[in-house]
Amino acid sequence: MSTITCHQICKTFRQGDEIITGLDHVDITIETGEFVCLSGPSGSGKTTLLNAIGGLDTPDSGEISMGELRIDQLQRGPLADMRLHHIGFVFQAYNLIPVLSAQENVEFVMQVQGMATRERAKKARAILAEVGLEGLEKRRPAQLSGGQQQRVAVARAIVSQPDLVLADEPTANLDSVASAQLMELFTHLNQDHHVTFIIATHDKRVMRYARRLIRMQDGRIICDEAQG
Amino acid sequence: MLSVANLHLRTLLTLSWRNLWRNHRRTGIMLGAIAIGVWAMIFMTALMRGMVDDMLNQGIHNLPGHIQVQDPTYLDDPNVVNSIAAPGAELRNQLDQLGAAAWATRIKVPAVIASERETRGINLIGIEPAVEASISGLPALLASGRFLESDQDSGIIVGARLAERLETRLGKRVVIMSQDPDNNIRERGFRIVGIYRARLPALEEFNVYAARETLQKLLRIEGRISQLILVGDDYRDIAPLYRRLDQLLPSTLQARTWYQVDSYLAAMFNMMDGFVLVWVIIIFLALSFGLVNTLVMAIFERVREIGLIQALGMRPGLIVCQILLESLLLLLIGLGIGNGLALITIKPLESGLDISVVAEGMAMMGASSILYPKLTTADLLLANSIVIVLGILTSILPAWRAARLDPVRALNTT
Numbered sequence: 001m002s003t004i005t006c007h008q009i010c011k012t013f014r015q016g017d018e019i020i021t022g023l024d025h026v027d028i029t030i031e032t033g034e035f036v037c038l039s040g041p042s043g044s045g046k047t048t049l050l051n052a053i054g055g056l057d058t059p060d061s062g063e064i065s066m067g068e069l070r071i072d073q074l075q076r077g078p079l080a081d082m083r084l085h086h087i088g089f090v091f092q093a094y095n096l097i098p099v100l101s102a103q104e105n106v107e108f109v110m111q112v113q114g115m116a117t118r119e120r121a122k123k124a125r126a127i128l129a130e131v132g133l134e135g136l137e138k139r140r141p142a143q144l145s146g147g148q149q150q151r152v153a154v155a156r157a158i159v160s161q162p163d164l165v166l167a168d169e170p171t172a173n174l175d176s177v178a179s180a181q182l183m184e185l186f187t188h189l190n191q192d193h194h195v196t197f198i199i200a201t202h203d204k205r206v207m208r209y210a211r212r213l214i215r216m217q218d219g220r221i222i223c224d225e226a227q228g
Numbered sequence: 229m230l231s232v233a234n235l236h237l238r239t240l241l242t243l244s245w246r247n248l249w250r251n252h253r254r255t256g257i258m259l260g261a262i263a264i265g266v267w268a269m270i271f272m273t274a275l276m277r278g279m280v281d282d283m284l285n286q287g288i289h290n291l292p293g294h295i296q297v298q299d300p301t302y303l304d305d306p307n308v309v310n311s312i313a314a315p316g317a318e319l320r321n322q323l324d325q326l327g328a329a330a331w332a333t334r335i336k337v338p339a340v341i342a343s344e345r346e347t348r349g350i351n352l353i354g355i356e357p358a359v360e361a362s363i364s365g366l367p368a369l370l371a372s373g374r375f376l377e378s379d380q381d382s383g384i385i386v387g388a389r390l391a392e393r394l395e396t397r398l399g400k401r402v403v404i405m406s407q408d409p410d411n412n413i414r415e416r417g418f419r420i421v422g423i424y425r426a427r428l429p430a431l432e433e434f435n436v437y438a439a440r441e442t443l444q445k446l447l448r449i450e451g452r453i454s455q456l457i458l459v460g461d462d463y464r465d466i467a468p469l470y471r472r473l474d475q476l477l478p479s480t481l482q483a484r485t486w487y488q489v490d491s492y493l494a495a496m497f498n499m500m501d502g503f504v505l506v507w508v509i510i511i512f513l514a515l516s517f518g519l520v521n522t523l524v525m526a527i528f529e530r531v532r533e534i535g536l537i538q539a540l541g542m543r544p545g546l547i548v549c550q551i552l553l554e555s556l557l558l559l560l561i562g563l564g565i566g567n568g569l570a571l572i573t574i575k576p577l578e579s580g581l582d583i584s585v586v587a588e589g590m591a592m593m594g595a596s597s598i599l600y601p602k603l604t605t606a607d608l609l610l611a612n613s614i615v616i617v618l619g620i621l622t623s624i625l626p627a628w629r630a631a632r633l634d635p636v637r638a639l640n641t642t
Contacts, residue, residue, distance in 0.1 A: 051636050054539070056538075056539055056635045056636050056639075057634075057635075057636045076543075076544050077543050077544065077545070080538065080541050080542060080543045080544070081541065081543065082541075083539065083540065083541040084540065084541025084542070085541070087541075089539050089540065091536075091539075091639065095532070095533075095536045095539075095639065097243070097533060097536065097537070098250075098533070099243065099246035099247055099250060100242075100243075100246070104242075108239070108537075108540065109540050109541065111236075111238075111239045112236070112239060112540070112541060112542055112546070113541075114236075156540075
């Protein structure tokens, strides 16, 4: 995984006649293995920045690079490939595929990557056990609680050991115990496997795990500090 | 590479199959529509094909034959002068080995028939009784009396309507007059030994049948005939037989296929395939609205999910494939049911569907009042191919639009 560099990123949205500023000349560099939290009020640009780094949204101007690769210039296909092989997403609303079971949801990315059946099934079951969902592999999302669904989504995001995990309010629907377990897992992956984490959150409990805290407001970075 | 493609296919198949059944009712309704549409395509095509087949076969029987060989001037002037030499032993042997289902020689000249009361113009036809059943099916049309028993039989067979017009009946004598090659009038008395009923009333009034050798003697054309008639295995596939025959014949003789002899029959034959294609396409167009609507609704309900799988790294092309696969599965299941329904409804009707309420109209068209549905492999393949190909084509636009969704907007859809 290479350094992520954002240079003068701007992004606006139109809502009727109104122009909303999503990102306003954002500059940021994130090194491999960092554990970064983006905080700020709603509408500060946290999700927009995550989407831009993840290639889900194209900035109006500026450059986003992952090493030598200019993400902002990639076409849809190569962007999809980049996400598939290098990035894991955890969304606020769990976003599981409803017609697939928990295990199948976790296996989905590995299946698209082309991993062999036995290997990916083994990995999927292992990661589900790690997030505390052993025995629930065959259940469909509708048969799982909100917390369980979020854990399936997290398992899906990390099972193929991506270089970068982008998480948008991952603990929003979890209780404190589950949140703590989730953050412990993230920390373990970050420290032992050098997975880079960028987490957008309001949750102070989550912020405590971050080694770098970036505060945003009105699409700008107003504070960027290391944490102990 | 292949194993990755295989894995992708399995992933897509799993997603497509399960997505198909997310809304049982909608999928069930669409399947029903496809099945009924396909059934209608195949069933009606089989009925029409059977009707036209019957008309063509009847028309060809009346010509008669799939191929006719005669003097080039004979068709324009069916005069006894324009006769040809009867085939010798060598040619007969070659004709036997040609691969025709049957062949026969014929005399066919204009003549006059006179009873005690009436006189009529007719076509006097000299036949070979032993093979006539394979040529025109005349023996099966006999309503009363007997068929000619040999090439020298002295009886004649007339149509029921002609017998009425002549005010004569079975067993009575009539006189037949015609001309020989020297333009001398030749006449002879014949006893009516058989009366036939044809589908076309006009044929009953004009065609009178006698034994070939008897007519050759009457007209003083021993060793000569008007036509050589050949019948193949399938009127649709006559060209190979025609080519082989053409190589045997001298340039003084002209061989013509049934579609060259009768342009009306040829037009009907050519029109049928085009008609089937148009019919199938029209049915499909009616189905396509439902299919597109089903797909569009299915995609509309899954916008967020499509955004998710984009975010997870599924390429736009794979998303298109997944949706097309869903459409294909729907079509295949509908086709399976429709084909099954068609087969089980056509099978019992193979013994004939009686539509005698419209018998007179059918007779005017040269068709029987009993319809025999005819299901051909070509028609079956055509209907299924059209549904699949056009179905997939119809699905491309919704699938493409789904793959082009903005992932962020799609994910934020409630």
